[in-house]
Amino acid sequence: MDAADQGLATKAARIQAMRARLSALDPDQSRLFAATAAAASDTQSNALDELTEAIESRCVAMGFYRESRPRAFLAHEAVCRDARLPGVFPYGAEAAAVSASAAILYENEALVAGHGVRSALLAPVVAILGPERYWTVPEAG
Numbered sequence: 385m386d387a388a389d390q391g392l393a394t395k396a397a398r399i400q401a402m403r404a405r406l407s408a409l410d411p412d413q414s415r416l417f418a419a420t421a422a423a424a425s426d427t428q429s430n431a432l433d434e435l436t437e438a439i440e441s442r443c444v445a446m447g448f449y450r451e452s453r454p455r456a457f458l459a460h461e462a463v464c465r466d467a468r469l470p471g472v473f474p475y476g477a478e479a480a481a482v483s484a485s486a487a488i489l490y491e492n493e494a495l496v497a498g499h500g501v502r503s504a505l506l507a508p509v510v511a512i513l514g515p516e517r518y519w520t521v522p523e524a525g
Contacts, residue, residue: 393520396455399485401519402509403463406481407472413512414474421480421508428483431497431504438497439490453489460489477508484509488516 393401409417421428450457463485467478487494487505494502506516513519 393517394455395453395488395491396459397520398488398516399456399459399463402481402484402488402513403459403466405513405519406474406477406509407466409474409512414477417480417508417512418474418476420511421474421477424480424504424508427504428480428508431501432483432486434497434501435486435490435494435505438493438501442493449489456489460485480508 406417464482466472467482473481483505487502491502494505510516
């Protein structure tokens with residue numbers, strides 16, 4: 385992911401677009417996303433640990449993120465809420481959706497943890513939806 389990808393849309397817009405597109409996958413795409421998420425689960429777990437360490441190293445309260453990134457934080461909370469509801473995201477891929485959302489919300493911290501951390505957290509979603517720069521572009525048709 386290059387800097388141009390990240391600068392094209394706000395964090396909130398990217399999270400909302402990801403949420404909408406993942407919840408509208410057709411059955412074949414849903415199966416592929418679930419399989420991709422399952423294959424990446426160990427890598428994502430390790431990357432999530434590294435992201436958590438990077439966030440904690442800043443020594444700021446969660447309220448800081450809620451106040452400094454309010455729309456993105458609300459969008460991330462919506463993804464987390466949807467992940468707990470059956471049928472919104474493909475079964476087995478809910479954690480991948482939440483991890484990708486966290487990578488966007490905390491992208492500064494993820495990049496501090498290492499470019500590979502952010503990429504690992506986004507990989508299953510990027511495999512299904514394509515590069516982030518296209519998520520907020522209206523689909524043709």
